[in-house]
Amino acid sequence: MKKIAIIGGGIIGATLANYLNTEKFEVTLFDEGIGQATGASAGIISPWLSKRRNKKWYQLAKDGAAFFPQLIQDLALDSSIYSACGTLLLREESSLLSLAELAEERKLDAPEIGEIRLLSPEETAERLPLLREHTSLYVSGGGRLNGRSYLKKAYQQAQQHGVTVVKEKAVVTRQAEQWQIQTQNQTFLVDQVAFTSGPFVKPLLEPLGYIVDIRPQKGQLLSFETPLKNSGDWPVVMLDGEADLIPFQGGKMLLGATHENEGMWDLRPTEEAFHQLVDGTRHFLKDPTFFQQLSPEYLIGTRAYTSDFAPFFGPLEDDPSLVVASGLGSSGLTTGPYIGYLLAQYFNTQNWETTHYQKPIDLYVHK
Numbered sequence: 067m068k069k070i071a072i073i074g075g076g077i078i079g080a081t082l083a084n085y086l087n088t089e090k091f092e093v094t095l096f097d098e099g100i101g102q103a104t105g106a107s108a109g110i111i112s113p114w115l116s117k118r119r120n121k122k123w124y125q126l127a128k129d130g131a132a133f134f135p136q137l138i139q140d141l142a143l144d145s146s147i148y149s150a151c152g153t154l155l156l157r158e159e160s161s162l163l164s165l166a167e168l169a170e171e172r173k174l175d176a177p178e179i180g181e182i183r184l185l186s187p188e189e190t191a192e193r194l195p196l197l198r199e200h201t202s203l204y205v206s207g208g209g210r211l212n213g214r215s216y217l218k219k220a221y222q223q224a225q226q227h228g229v230t231v232v233k234e235k236a237v238v239t240r241q242a243e244q245w246q247i248q249t250q251n252q253t254f255l256v257d258q259v260a261f262t263s264g265p266f267v268k269p270l271l272e273p274l275g276y277i278v279d280i281r282p283q284k285g286q287l288l289s290f291e292t293p294l295k296n297s298g299d300w301p302v303v304m305l306d307g308e309a310d311l312i313p314f315q316g317g318k319m320l321l322g323a324t325h326e327n328e329g330m331w332d333l334r335p336t337e338e339a340f341h342q343l344v345d346g347t348r349h350f351l352k353d354p355t356f357f358q359q360l361s362p363e364y365l366i367g368t369r370a371y372t373s374d375f376a377p378f379f380g381p382l383e384d385d386p387s388l389v390v391a392s393g394l395g396s397s398g399l400t401t402g403p404y405i406g407y408l409l410a411q412y413f414n415t416q417n418w419e420t421t422h423y424q425k426p427i428d429l430y431v432h433k
């Protein structure tokens with residue numbers, strides 16, 4: 067039986083582990099649990115209103131969002147993990163009209179976008195009583211994914227499906243025709259390796275002679291336990307500006323997220339982040355001091371970006387036994403599960419064709 071090692075159990079690695087054919091492969095997933103973007107993420111799944119011009123990225127993000135119903139079924143995700151709660155976009159009326167047009171256009175080949183409705187200020191406040199009256203655009207297909215709970219469930223399912231999970235840092239070296247995976251306590255020899263380690267693909271691949279186009283970016287998010295216990299059905303709100311508001315069940319609410327290029331690998335919470343996110347939200351709230359009165363838990367992760375902000379994933383051209391995936395930036399909860407699924411199809415069938423989703427991989431990883 068051939069052996070596969072997955073280095074990195076964020077959303078890509080954990081999903082990949084679930085879709086690999088464990089009757090054909092012996093699979094080990096390694097994760098050291100540091101700087102995990104997935105566990106720190108905001109959870110917004112709503113790519114259709116993005117104004118990014120990269121068509122390949124949009125195709126991937128759109129298909130990534132459309133993949134969720136299958137994912138929910140295959141991994142038995144309940145509504146505490148994923149909820150199709152809809153998305154509200156708060157903007158001035160003039161820009162909402164053009165966004166609504168874009169949404170209608172995109173709905174032609176993305177029916178999962180669902181209902182698209184311009185809401186009056188009163189209707190907006192009705193949908194989410196925490197907000198003051200403001201015009202908005204509502205799309206019913208938007209969802210929210212709890213990154214931490216997703217990983218917990220995906221690890222459980224993968225283990226039930228025969229995958230071994232090793233919660234240790236892994237170092238990879240070549241050993242003749244195989245790959246050696248060294249952790250503090252164990253040594254493994256495998257035939258194929260998937261590097262799904264977020265920004266850490268760079269320090270992992272460089273000793274193997276590869277130049278990798280990845281830079282780390284720090285992201286901070288605030289998680290509040292509020293007394294608003296009926297928040298489970300509220301939509302995710304994309305506010306005008308940096309901050310987004312993501313209500314979860316039982317009064318839990320996230321405010322996120324910062325994008326700190328100079329923060330790089332740093333995982334320390336800062337007061338500046340609190341002010342940026344809380345002050346950025348005040349203006350949209352019925353009670354502008356609502357979040358100020360509560361003390362949050364900080365969620366902090368490291369995003370991976372390429373120079374053109376596009377993700378890359380798949381087998382390397384010079385060595386198909388090495389598979390990489392990274393550069394998901396700030397939309398990896400949306401694209402990550404689908405990328406994990408596509409990588410599994412590669413291992414299971416050895417066929418690979420994704421030119422409609424990305425540029426050639428050697429633009430990002432080469433010797």
Ligand SMILES: Cc1cc2nc3c(=O)[nH]c(=O)nc-3n(C[C@H](O)[C@H](O)[C@H](O)COP(=O)(O)OP(=O)(O)OC[C@H]3O[C@@H](n4cnc5c(N)ncnc54)[C@H](O)[C@@H]3O)c2cc1C
Nearest residue numbers: 074076077098099100104108109110236264285397398399
């Ligand atoms: C604050 C914040 C908010 C976000 N909000 C959203 C959002 O609302 N919507 C959205 O779509 N996306 C969002 N994102 C982006 C999304 O979270 C990421 O793009 C996605 O989670 C990346 O997944 P990944 O599997 O590539 O990497 P990660 O989740 O970073 O996982 C990589 C894993 O590899 C492990 N690893 C690294 N090196 C090693 C090693 N040598 N040995 C063993 N393990 C190793 C790490 O410990 C880590 O667990 C957000 C990100 C952040 C930081």
